[in-house]
Amino acid sequence: MSNKEWPLWEVFIRSKQGLNHKHVGSLRAADEEMAIDNARDVYTRRSEGISIWVVLSSNVFASDPSEAPELYEPSDSKIYRHPTFYDVPDEIQHM
Amino acid sequence: MNSLFEYTLRLGDDSLMIGHRLSEWCGHGPILEEDIAMTNIALDFVGQATSLLELAGKFEGKGRSGDDLAFLRFDRDYKNVLLVEQPNVDFGVTMMRQFLFDAYRKPLFERLQYASNKEIAAIAEKSLKETKYHLRHSSEWVIRLGDGTEESHTRIQEALDNLWRYTGELFYSDDVDKELIAAGEIPSMDGLEKEWRQTVNEVLAEATLKIPESDWQFDGGRKGMHSEHLGYILTELQYMQRAYPGLEW
Amino acid sequence: MKEEDRAILEQNFQAKIDNDIRIEPNDWMPDAYRETLIRQISQHAHSEIVGMLPEGNWITRAPNLRRKAVLLAKVQDEAGHGLYLYSATETLGADREDTIDDLHSGKAKYSSIFNYPTLSWADMGAIGWLVDGAAIMNQVPLCRCSYGPYARAMVRVCKEESFHQRQGFEIMMTLAKGSPEQKAMAQDALNRFWWPALMMFGPNDAESKHTAQSMKWKIKRHTNDELRQQFVDVTVPQAELIGLTVPDPDLKFNEQTGHYEYGEINWDEFWQVVKGNGPCNKERVDARRKAKEDGLWVREAATAYAAKKKLRKQAS
Numbered sequence: 001m002s003n004k005e006w007p008l009w010e011v012f013i014r015s016k017q018g019l020n021h022k023h024v025g026s027l028r029a030a031d032e033e034m035a036i037d038n039a040r041d042v043y044t045r046r047s048e049g050i051s052i053w054v055v056l057s058s059n060v061f062a063s064d065p066s067e068a069p070e071l072y073e074p075s076d077s078k079i080y081r082h083p084t085f086y087d088v089p090d091e092i093q094h095m
Numbered sequence: 096m097n098s099l100f101e102y103t104l105r106l107g108d109d110s111l112m113i114g115h116r117l118s119e120w121c122g123h124g125p126i127l128e129e130d131i132a133m134t135n136i137a138l139d140f141v142g143q144a145t146s147l148l149e150l151a152g153k154f155e156g157k158g159r160s161g162d163d164l165a166f167l168r169f170d171r172d173y174k175n176v177l178l179v180e181q182p183n184v185d186f187g188v189t190m191m192r193q194f195l196f197d198a199y200r201k202p203l204f205e206r207l208q209y210a211s212n213k214e215i216a217a218i219a220e221k222s223l224k225e226t227k228y229h230l231r232h233s234s235e236w237v238i239r240l241g242d243g244t245e246e247s248h249t250r251i252q253e254a255l256d257n258l259w260r261y262t263g264e265l266f267y268s269d270d271v272d273k274e275l276i277a278a279g280e281i282p283s284m285d286g287l288e289k290e291w292r293q294t295v296n297e298v299l300a301e302a303t304l305k306i307p308e309s310d311w312q313f314d315g316g317r318k319g320m321h322s323e324h325l326g327y328i329l330t331e332l333q334y335m336q337r338a339y340p341g342l343e344w
Numbered sequence: 345m346k347e348e349d350r351a352i353l354e355q356n357f358q359a360k361i362d363n364d365i366r367i368e369p370n371d372w373m374p375d376a377y378r379e380t381l382i383r384q385i386s387q388h389a390h391s392e393i394v395g396m397l398p399e400g401n402w403i404t405r406a407p408n409l410r411r412k413a414v415l416l417a418k419v420q421d422e423a424g425h426g427l428y429l430y431s432a433t434e435t436l437g438a439d440r441e442d443t444i445d446d447l448h449s450g451k452a453k454y455s456s457i458f459n460y461p462t463l464s465w466a467d468m469g470a471i472g473w474l475v476d477g478a479a480i481m482n483q484v485p486l487c488r489c490s491y492g493p494y495a496r497a498m499v500r501v502c503k504e505e506s507f508h509q510r511q512g513f514e515i516m517m518t519l520a521k522g523s524p525e526q527k528a529m530a531q532d533a534l535n536r537f538w539w540p541a542l543m544m545f546g547p548n549d550a551e552s553k554h555t556a557q558s559m560k561w562k563i564k565r566h567t568n569d570e571l572r573q574q575f576v577d578v579t580v581p582q583a584e585l586i587g588l589t590v591p592d593p594d595l596k597f598n599e600q601t602g603h604y605e606y607g608e609i610n611w612d613e614f615w616q617v618v619k620g621n622g623p624c625n626k627e628r629v630d631a632r633r634k635a636k637e638d639g640l641w642v643r644e645a646a647t648a649y650a651a652k653k654k655l656r657k658q659a660s
Contacts, residue, residue, distance in 0.1 A: 004441065005439070005440060005441045005643075006126070006643065006646065006647060006650075008434065025428055025431055025497075025500075026431045026434070027128055027427060027431070028126065028127075028128060028440070029128065030239070030643075030646035030647050030649070030650040031646070031649070031650040031653060033235055034128075034235070034646065037132065037231075037232060037235070038128040038129075038131075038132065040228075041128070041131045041132040041135050042128060042131050042424055042427060045131075045135070045420075045421075045424065046504070062370060064370070065368070065370045065371045065372070066372070115404060118403045118404060118412070118416055119403075119404060121396065121400050121403055121416060121419050121420065121423075122396035122397050122400035122419060122423075122631070122635075123400075123631065123634075123635045123638075124635065124639065125635070125638065125639025125640075125642040125643060126639055126642075126643060127393070127423050127426060127427045127430075128427065129639075129642075130420075130423045131420055131423045131424055131427070134416055134417075134419070134420035134423070135420070137416055138413060138416050138417060138420070141409060141412055141413045141416065142413065144409065145409045145410075145413070148409075161409060162408045162409055165408075165409055166407075166408065185638065186638075186639065186642045187642075238649070239645055239646050239649040240642070240645050240649075242649055242652065243644070243645025243646065243648045243649040244641070244644050244645045244648045246641050246644075246645070247641055247642070247644070247645030247648075250641065328404075331404040331405050332404065332405070334405050335405060335406070335407035335465055336407060336408075339407075339523070339525060339526070342522055342523055342526060343518060343522060344407035344408055344411055344465070344515075344518060344519075
């Protein structure tokens with residue numbers, strides 16, 4: 001029998017109806033039920049949430065920070081995607 | 096006898112003692128996450144004990160507060176069942192004790208939430224939500240330990256064998272509850288034991304555990320006759336109030 | 345990696361820190377930064393966990409139900425804080441179990457204050473007021489530390505801790521205006537915890553070997569002596585307000601600097617306790633080791649059950 005730890009889980013909490021689940025931290029648990037229970041006990045002690053997702057940390061794939069320039073910077077120059085790029089006469093109040 | 100007082104006291108003392116036992120784990124749990132979980136449950140019980148003993152004091156009408164009742168009675172005046180004062184021993188015994196108790200508390204509060212006595216009903220309704228989570232937590236652990244490793248199976252089976260003799264008392268009934276039921280203050284407790292038994296059968300079967308054959312049962316707690324363990328609990332619980340009587344903290 | 349590549353990476357890294365851009369787990373970082381963080385965060389985590397023990401002592405002896413609930417919730421928060429912090433060290437590649445084993449073997453340190461015994465109920469007050477007070481002073485600046493996961497954990501910790509110090513002060517205040525025995529109990533607790541609380545900020549700046557580098561990396565934002573001074577300045581008037589006496593005959597307010605001057609800290613005692621010779625070092629570590637050993641069969645059972653359940657799910 002391995003003396004090793006339970007797997008690591010990432011915890012996401014929805015703080016109220018209408019909002020996204022947001023990453024709040026991680027914890028150890030042997031299985032998914034326990035991960036939900038532990039997340040409830042660790043991360044919602046002060047009414048921080050109404051819904052919990054848990055994901056095995058090993059199932060999270062992350063983009064490589066060293067590729068950040070090619071992944072994210074090209075969109076910086078596409079300023080026409082933002083409404084402030086366009087001129088609208090002052091008389092028009094809502095657009 | 097003041098049955099409302101006596102009945103509420105029994106409920107309150109059950110919560111007080113099992114909360115006390117669980118709180119002994121704080122800082123010593125088998126893993127951090129579980130330490131936090133057990134403390135949450137302990138906190139629920141301390142909260143229940145506070146409301147129930149306050150209410151008992153009110154029913155008694157002699158000006159005793161919840162704290163007076165929690166800290167300043169003699170052993171014979173505590174009315175909790177023997178099960179909840181049994182020592183933690185190890186995590187398996189603690190979880191089995193919790194499970195056997197939670198499986199009783201859930202159908203009990205399901206009934207009491209409809210009590211015509213509104214104050215009892217309000218506490219029962221709030222406590223029921225807590226109890227459902229407690230039962231979920233303790234059942235999951237009984238199953239994990241029962242169907243886990245050989246060692247955990249042996250340990251939790253032994254816990255069950257040792258604690259079984261205290262479960263009959265959960266359904267102890269005397270003039271106190273009969274009078275309240277007859278007076279319509281609390282609903283009938285028909286089927287309570289059956290429901291408990293069903294939960295216990297289901298969970299223990301999934302946990303691959305065997306219910307002990309011996310049907311010898313202890314009681315006494317409801318009448319104030321306790322095991323040796325209660326004295327030690329009171330020694331700690333009452334230390335401050337006895338050493339420094341009548342002060343604010 | 346070539347030496348010049350490393351030099352560029354290090355330059356970029358320091359530039360990010362200088363510009364207050366947070367470092368995240370997968371970003372490149374110098375090994376020494378990683379190691380220093382692992383040491384600092386895990387020490388902090390250990391302090392939270394060991395810190396549960398002296399207060400845990402009094403949970404079953406709390407004088408009323410309200411105090412019992414508050415103390416339970418507070419000690420539980422410390423377990424939570426330990427957990428957030430261990431999680432932060434895991435983002436740096438330090439396995440939680442290994443980190444904890446280092447605590448149990450004596451290799452890793454934790455805050456020495458927890459090696460002092462809790463002898464009376466007033467100690468619950470003194471710990472909340474002084475020890476949590478000192479800890480908050482240390483921790484608030486860390487909410488802006490350069491390492492993202494640590495800073496985020498500290499934001500959570502600080503938010504939760506704001507009640508800890510208040511409940512401690514409330515205990516002290518209640519005792520200080522209570523019976524003569526209660527007031528004496530409060531004064532005795534202050535006498536015993538005052539100096540160890542000042543020691544919590546660590547050695548004098550001149551003796552502190554990590555400070556300069558840690559400040560450059562923004563994983564420490566004020567020096568030990570700055571924080572200690574701030575603590576003394578804030579705490580002394582609080583003691584006066586409730587009629588307790590800070591046990592330092594040399595303590596005096598300097599009108600010119602606007603700061604309190606305080607007496608010499610007994611650094612011999614400090615180093616002795618750090619080395620393991622404090623009154624409760626052995627009890628504290630033994631208790632943690634015992635919890636881990638006693639829990640082994642439980643953790644194993646849960647692992648075994650999870651594996652069985654997975655197999656059954658696959659088979660069905």
